[in-house]
Amino acid sequence: MPTVAALLVALLLVWLAINLAKGPAYFTNIAFIGLTNGAVYALVALGYTLVYGILELINFAHGDVFMLGGLISATMISAVFGVTTKSSTGFLVLAIVCTLFIAMIGCGVLNAAIEFVAYRPLRGAPRLAPLITAIGMSFILENIAIGWKGPGYTALPNVLPKGDVFSAGGVTYTWEKLIVVLITAPVLAALVYLVQRTRQGKAMRATAQDRDAAAMMGINVNRTISFTFLIAGGLAGAGGLVYALYFGQLRYDSGYQLGLIAFTAAVLGGIGNLPGAVLGALCIGFIQAFNEGLRWHSPGSDWTESIVFSILILILVFRPEGLLGERTPEGG
Amino acid sequence: MRRRLSGWWWAALGAVGLPHDRWLSVPRLTRRAVKTAIWLGIGLALVAAFGVWKTAALAVAAVVALLVVPAWNRLPYGRFFVPLAVIGIVVAYPYYLGSLPQLPVFGPFPQISTMVVMMIFTMMALGLNFVVGYAGLLDLGYVAFYAMGAYMAGWFASNQFAKQHLNLGAVGLYPGWSGYHITIWLVLLMAGIATAIIGVLIGLPTLRLRGDYLAIVTLGFGEIMPQIARNGDNLFGTGFNLTNGTGGITPIDGPGFGNWAQAHLHLPANYLNASNFDSLYLWTSIVLVGITVFCSMRLRDSRVGRAWIAIREDETAAAAMGIPLMRTKTWAYATGAFFGGVAGAYYASYKSGAFPDDFFFNISVFILCMVILGGMGNIWGVIFGACFLAYLDREGLANVGAWINGHFHTNLNVPLYEFGIYGVIIVVVMLFRPEGLIPSQRRAAELHEGVHDDPLYEAETAGA
């Protein structure tokens, strides 16, 4: 099996190398798209990984929390702040920062509420029970979005500046892509700080390791789990804002597809592993961009989902611990 | 719910001066008769109060039948009575549908075409019940089997492959036909077998995964299959048209027994030409559901069925009892896939087409919701859940919506929120009655008391 996997990876690298040789500048531009996609996926994938790490639950509704975050952001930016393409840069920055906080808080509270209503009563039930309610919650959230915005796309004006940050030899990097990274990076940094350095983060890590032992050490497990959902929801809210700004439109089912892609990213990186989720998200972002953008023998966007899900299946079957994860230690 | 009802019952008995123990000392059949009489009285009182004679009479009959069900079991061959009565009612349905009254809130009784769809979904739900209800494996991609069955019908009972020319007992071919045309009866079997094989191929690498990973992997397959269907009109750029892309494969042949059987046995030559087209499909689907129920019951009470339930309860202990985990799970998966495939092929024949847009994740959840609502592992519960939800999908929600809008002067588009409603059903059932409306005794206990569902890491990787 390892030889087959190595062969596949080698073929992939050869394919990338030939594409790179055929058009280095074009290839780089596609890679920038991949980086931007990856940043959005990272925000959502981290939510999956955080929740899985602490509850061993695939929070199926997470993608839909992200989608609601996007809708909240779209509403805030276009309806509440009334940002248009002609707004001044200062006002734009202010509106985006305010929206970021509102979307993060809104989605965080929503996610924690979902945990409280749908998952907490099922602690101790068979493992699949909360997964099933999560699927139910996912459909409920989608229908809330339909009730709020209707089944069509909600669009928002193209407010991000389109100019180039730099442009050299056919390689261009636009402001909108940079802004995505500029929003994502501080949020990620804050998360790392929170988990690594704060008391609450330590409680999260302890609860993830062993819930009973954490409870005996005086950690309020339920509050820690709520807090984790709050953080995960906040990340999804930030992801929603970035998505809405960058892609300009979304609707009730945008979260389902993106959620599954982000979940794949989390699994690829090693579910439960925070740096892994970011790495996995970047990988998936690149894979998607290369598949859809490259010209020499690429399957094309018709097959993106199939490729992503094939990766998911292959990883789960052959390396369930992901790229960075370690094998689950079994009890003696 | 049940406990609360019986609480009221005790209170009412106490109020008329009958304490618990005195009541319990009365013979069981007498007690049941008294209860039945009381329910009858309540029903008749309702009739008198509201004057809705016809509807109330139906409701009363249903209540009485339900209360009397356990009593039948005491008679010789009595346990066959209720199923036979239900089958009789459904078979005769097309004949008396016209004389049935309007129901309150839900409006008219379902049309025959709706009944056909209800039966087809019952079959799929029973198929999924093998996997989820018996073996305890969550399958979120069941729609892939349905799709596979439908496309099997598309390939072997339509003009899809223009260069081929084969007729094996198909009915109703037009001049100038091409492709494979095999009689639907055989195609149903082929679809089931092909789908079961696909199930085994999917299952072999994945069934060793833990429950939640397995769920996601099956979901992945459920997403890949329709994408192949959508993009399968030019596979790998070779120009080979496997699935006819987004247009889907249509028309697909209908079932039939041919002219000889019509002349000699009075069987319909071709369903599509018959005037009672929907009724024929309904009766055929009842036979298919009957076969599925039969297999479900036989397997449940067999060595294989016990092994499935043992795995669901405690994988490690099951392995220690000598049950090969992988093989047994794969059998459950293949069995479920078989019935999903047959149902898919039959549905494709009924709709006369296999279209990629029919195979979304929603449908997987729709079927899962049927199993959960009715009661995982319980055949009658699953049948009820499937019929009820399929009815809601086809007619019920629209009728209820019209009623709501008419009475409350609202302007809600209720069917638009269909899947939100299913979401609420799933969450509410899982939180408050995880065993479903008609539970199997055993599953109810598991869901309340919990099971040993920590997986067996090393033994799983050892394979079977």
Added chain:
Amino acid sequence: MPDELLQTLSLRKEFGGLVANNNVDFTVPRNAVVSLIGPNGAGKTTFFNMLTGVYKPTNGRVLFEGEDMTNKPPHAYTQRGVGRTFQNIRLFQNMTALENVLVGMHVRLKGNLFEAIARTPRVRREEVAARVRARELLEFSGLVRKDGVIGRNLSYGDQRRLEVARALATQPKLLLLDEPTAGMNPQETAEFTTFVSRLREELKLSVLLIEHDMRVVMGVSDRVTVLDYGEKIAEGPPEAIQKDERVIEAYLGAAAVKA
């Protein structure tokens, strides 16, 4: 056919960096009762799990009747004739006692999926015979008229007995019992000791016992093996083990030996 029913050759198991068992050479002869003792955390249950295929050894081999069973899945062990119970009872809690035993017969029955649907005469006969045999086993294990009771509703002692009955249903040549008397009162323990002797005398089984109660161990064992920190530190007849200094040290600490 070799004299040893079960044999392990320098069996070793690591979890991450932790060595749970190291170089354990061990044998169970035919028709014998062997006990495995050792302080808590000595690696007894890990060792058991390797003898039944639940864990794969890091190193070393497991032979059953001379056949190499290393890396075989658990059901293969059961098929060859290794039956077991669990330290923390793992009955099918929501099945009846009879159904539990019937599941135990899985490997000895033959009816497959298609035969079950058709309910062929062979399957019908097999099922009837299986039920008769299951009732006999329940009775043999001391569970008279309990066959319709759901596992969860049985008393603690009955659950232990049912676990043994279920293991016997697999028709083992070697029965592994993991702390079978844990939580039993003295009278139940005494009954159980007699029961183990009956297993050997009436069913001609070999029994491997993990046990903490020394009266049980000394009462029924032909041979006792002592594990400490995952290694075998002593082996021999019960009387010799009682006097072995290393064993006393392992249980009570070095000070006890010097004193």
